[in-house]
Amino acid sequence: MSTLTSVPLDVIKPARGRLGAPSARLVDHLLAGIPTLWLALFFLAPLGFTVVFSFGRNIFGGVELAFTLDNYRTALSGFYGATFIRTIIFAASASALCLAVAYPVAYFIARHTSRHRVLAIVLILIPYFSSFLIRVMSLHMLMSRDGFAEAVLNVLNLHSGPLDVLDTQTAVFIGMVYAYLPIAIVPLYVVLDRIPRPLLEASRDLGASRLETFLFVTLPMSRPGIATAVLLTAVPMLGEMVIPKLLGGSRGVLMGQALSSQYLQSQNYPLGSAMAVLILLAIAVIVAGLARLTKGFAEVGQ
Amino acid sequence: MVDRSSPPKSLLSRRTMLGLLGAAPATAALSAAFPGSLRANAAGTGQLNIYSWPDYFSADNLATYAKKSGVTPNITTYDSNETLFAKLNSPAGAGFDIVIPSSSWIKQLADKGLLAELDHTRLNLASLDQDLLDRDYDRGNKYSIPKDWGLLGVVYDPEATGGEIKTWEDFFKAGERPEVSGKIRLSDSGWETIGTELWLQGKDWNTATVEEIKAAGERLKSFAKHVKSFSGLDPNAVANGSIVMAQTNQGTARAAIGLNPKLKWSVPGPFSELWVDNYAIPKNAPNVDQAYDFLSFMLQPDVQLAETKYVGFPAAVAGLREKIGADTPNADLIFGGKDLDFKKLTSFVVNPETIGTYLQVQTEIQAAAG
Numbered sequence: 001m002s003t004l005t006s007v008p009l010d011v012i013k014p015a016r017g018r019l020g021a022p023s024a025r026l027v028d029h030l031l032a033g034i035p036t037l038w039l040a041l042f043f044l045a046p047l048g049f050t051v052v053f054s055f056g057r058n059i060f061g062g063v064e065l066a067f068t069l070d071n072y073r074t075a076l077s078g079f080y081g082a083t084f085i086r087t088i089i090f091a092a093s094a095s096a097l098c099l100a101v102a103y104p105v106a107y108f109i110a111r112h113t114s115r116h117r118v119l120a121i122v123l124i125l126i127p128y129f130s131s132f133l134i135r136v137m138s139l140h141m142l143m144s145r146d147g148f149a150e151a152v153l154n155v156l157n158l159h160s161g162p163l164d165v166l167d168t169q170t171a172v173f174i175g176m177v178y179a180y181l182p183i184a185i186v187p188l189y190v191v192l193d194r195i196p197r198p199l200l201e202a203s204r205d206l207g208a209s210r211l212e213t214f215l216f217v218t219l220p221m222s223r224p225g226i227a228t229a230v231l232l233t234a235v236p237m238l239g240e241m242v243i244p245k246l247l248g249g250s251r252g253v254l255m256g257q258a259l260s261s262q263y264l265q266s267q268n269y270p271l272g273s274a275m276a277v278l279i280l281l282a283i284a285v286i287v288a289g290l291a292r293l294t295k296g297f298a299e300v301g302q
Numbered sequence: 303m304v305d306r307s308s309p310p311k312s313l314l315s316r317r318t319m320l321g322l323l324g325a326a327p328a329t330a331a332l333s334a335a336f337p338g339s340l341r342a343n344a345a346g347t348g349q350l351n352i353y354s355w356p357d358y359f360s361a362d363n364l365a366t367y368a369k370k371s372g373v374t375p376n377i378t379t380y381d382s383n384e385t386l387f388a389k390l391n392s393p394a395g396a397g398f399d400i401v402i403p404s405s406s407w408i409k410q411l412a413d414k415g416l417l418a419e420l421d422h423t424r425l426n427l428a429s430l431d432q433d434l435l436d437r438d439y440d441r442g443n444k445y446s447i448p449k450d451w452g453l454l455g456v457v458y459d460p461e462a463t464g465g466e467i468k469t470w471e472d473f474f475k476a477g478e479r480p481e482v483s484g485k486i487r488l489s490d491s492g493w494e495t496i497g498t499e500l501w502l503q504g505k506d507w508n509t510a511t512v513e514e515i516k517a518a519g520e521r522l523k524s525f526a527k528h529v530k531s532f533s534g535l536d537p538n539a540v541a542n543g544s545i546v547m548a549q550t551n552q553g554t555a556r557a558a559i560g561l562n563p564k565l566k567w568s569v570p571g572p573f574s575e576l577w578v579d580n581y582a583i584p585k586n587a588p589n590v591d592q593a594y595d596f597l598s599f600m601l602q603p604d605v606q607l608a609e610t611k612y613v614g615f616p617a618a619v620a621g622l623r624e625k626i627g628a629d630t631p632n633a634d635l636i637f638g639g640k641d642l643d644f645k646k647l648t649s650f651v652v653n654p655e656t657i658g659t660y661l662q663v664q665t666e667i668q669a670a671a672g
Binding site: 058060079082083144145146162164166167169245246248249250251252253257258261264265266267268 | 385526654
């Protein structure tokens with residue numbers, strides 16, 4: 001605009017009308033450009049390297065560029081293929097478990113708290129004030145022998161003698177559900193809270209029982225929340241490696257551990273990259289599936 | 303150090319585990335963010351940048367050195383040899399004067415041209431324990447000076463195992479007993495698990511072929527059903543009986559025995575592992591003179607004694623065992639027990655041809671335990 005200031009006023013006035021809009025758009029483009037550049041640099045570029053590496057050949061601690069499908073063959077066959085499938089089943093079941101616990105909690109907060117709603121949400125989010133690692137380590141201490149869980153279960157006569165839950169799959173599931181519960185509750189709560197009360201009243205008026213109202217009104221209308229909760233829990237679970245290590249005794253290896261050991265220990269970047277690309281594809285499939293589930297849900301909350 | 307899953311400050315295994323996972327990068331980030339705060343002020347003109355494992359130097363010794371030389375060592379930390387390798391192998395690795403690679407990685411680092419040859423005339427190697435010098439990972443100590451060392455052994459409850467663990471065969475046999483099965487901890491390093499069977503078969507873990515490693519791994523895979531954990535060993539878990547037999551180093555074993563004196567430690571035959579963490583000087587280190595000055599300071603006997611007490615693993619100077627005071631409980635265990643035979647110890651050397659196999663078979667063993 002500064003070049004225009006020397007132009008006589010009568011020329012500027014109409015010019016502003018024409019140039020003003022594009023320059024505002026320029027600012028928009030600039031503002032959008034910064035995050036785009038950021039993503040391109042720190043997300044797309046590394047992703048590109050990963051894809052290129054995944055077709056390369058391994059030289060210890062480096063990659064020889066090539067076009068071979070050997071890495072994918074290794075990653076999908078035999079042991080690693082089985083690990084991949086086991087990881088998907090594991091993430092699916094842990095995510096389902098998480099959802100099963102989160103739904104009633106979210107339902108309770110949405111329906112049965114009025115004055116204490118903020119308090120309830122804060123209580124759920126407070127664990128996020130401390131580091132993930134600290135929380136998992138605390139669980140480790142609670143579940144170890146002579147730990148708090150053992151004492152409580154013994155007092156309640158639910159268990160007698162020493163508790164040996166640590167280093168088992170059960171402990172891993174407990175850790176997974178615990179760690180990802182809050183991020184499953186929040187989207188469910190948001191959706192349940194926005195279901196219009198009149199719809200529920202109408203359902204009751206038309207003779208539906210409480211259960212029928214839940215099954216045919218509340219549950220279908222909370223589908224977007226379920227989809228988001230699944231997405232937010234299952235995706236990180238696919239790559240989870242800290243919880244199996246700290247609570248599961250590193251038995252029954254999952255994809256996250258297999259992948260990180262390719263990068264950090266075997267120095268086999270191509271195979272690690274192929275595994276990473278496969279996990280990414282699995283996530284893309286999940287997202288596409290969930291997108292279908294929530295199709296036509298723009299009306300929620302209106 | 304090879305068995306990082308049971309790290310040196312074993313009395314604080316939980317904290318150390320946290321340290322390995324979280325604090326190490328944090329420390330690195332902090333010291334990178336405030337490099338000046340860790341260095342000597344105007345008094346010293348020199349600089350010394352050390353890249354090391356977390357919490358691996360006695361704070362008192364560092365303070366003494368800073369006072370003596372006017373140079374406060376600037377320490378950055380890493381949590382695995384692989385990280386050290388990746389860093390030295392990249393432009394970001396320039397600028398370090400001393401690094402602490404384990405015996406397993408010296409050869410890889412040297413072969414890649416990342417380490418400088420040492421000038422032995424500037425160091426007093428004669429005072430060091432000769433058992434720790436000229437070992438197969440670095441003949442003639444061209445690139446490395448031992449800092450401290452540890453062993454692979456077994457800590458166990460003799461009541462559960464029904465007798466002593468003298469060989470790795472005893473270990474496997476004891477694992478099948480109902481009192482022991484399901485309460486075993488194995489290392490998470492492939493060479494330490496598969497190595498035991500290779501030794502029993504009379505093979506050398508550094509020259510075993512891919513096929514031999516896979517074949518030996520089969521025994522571990524069928525043994526895996528008895529294993530409870532491959533994660534870092536918590537001394538409390540052995541002391542309270544949730545684990546009754548565990549592969550580990552002498553430091554963690556000593557901590558467990560300190561908590562429960564009925565436990566025993568052994569270094570099974572026919573062979574077991576000796577790992578040595580070493581001082582080395584990277585190629586093109588900017589402050590070589592300062593690095594030699596620091597190394598000669600560290601190799602003094604009283605400094606080495608303080609290091610041993612701080613790190614919990616024996617430093618390399620000869621005759622330390624006699625100097626450790628009677629007030630130190632289970633002092634013999636620091637040095638691996640009373641009748642340790644260095645001829646029956648071997649050090650692992652990472653070989654690009656086989657390391658992938660060791661790691662893959664280890665992953666399969668851990669999966670078989672699930």
